[in-house]
Amino acid sequence: MEPLRILDCSPPLVREQLDPGRAAELARVFKALGDPVRLRILSIVAGHAGGEVCVCDITGAFDLTQPTISHHLKVLRDVGLLTHERRGSWVYYRLVPESLSRLSALLDIPATV
Amino acid sequence: MEPLRILDCSPPLVREQLDPGRAAELARVFKALGDPVRLRILSIVAGHAGGEVCVCDITGAFDLTQPTISHHLKVLRDVGLLTHERRGSWVYYRLVPESLSRLSALLDIPATV
């Protein structure tokens, strides 16, 4: 699945009507956020000193099998919220802060509507 | 389903680890945002002069049946993103801007991690 471009340039929700195509892409991102395990993964990665976390550290934080965590990581990668890099046997994940900031900006409501 | 309190007091995703309970509640909100139709509904309501929209205006913007739109409106209400009020025969929906702002703040990344 191709990485999302939708976050590159999106005016706030209220500024102009969301066309169906853009709504569909945006929905993919929010859908990725719409799972408790993925939110916790994001929180773990985001809060980790150095900004990157080994998959094994994430897996250890949950009562889920490794394939399941791997699946969630892929979902978060696919929508551009995480990147990963292999170094030796280990794979490290890190946030894409721009994606979160853009989402944040998108939800921000101007004072006057 | 009880209205969500989760947005009342949530530190940013990165400040402290999301506990499972809070992650589950938050996920409900993002799940509500994770549908293109619901995003467009939000956009319509948010962008509407006066801040409120009659259900009939929303229904008219989609190629979906009225029960389906009603279902999506309920989902958005249940997570506290919309409120509604009946006046005469019509029902008007309006944004809960605090909910969006809090979500926005939650996704905001501090400059230094």
Place this chain on the structure above:
DNA sequence: TCCTGATATCGACGGCTGTCGAAGTCGTTC
């Protein structure tokens, strides 16, 4: 080269969710 450990992919299964038509509720109007 084989083995082992770390991660990803595959295939399957059960539960959730978006959609619809039908029926119900609530106001208004005649």
Place this chain on the structure above:
DNA sequence: GAACGACTTCGACAGCCGTCGATATCAGGA
């Protein structure tokens, strides 16, 4: 109060999604 219009609720069905065990890939070490 009967009939209509606006909206919601209900029940059903198809497709999606989170989870798992099994299997594959890939890197490092003996």
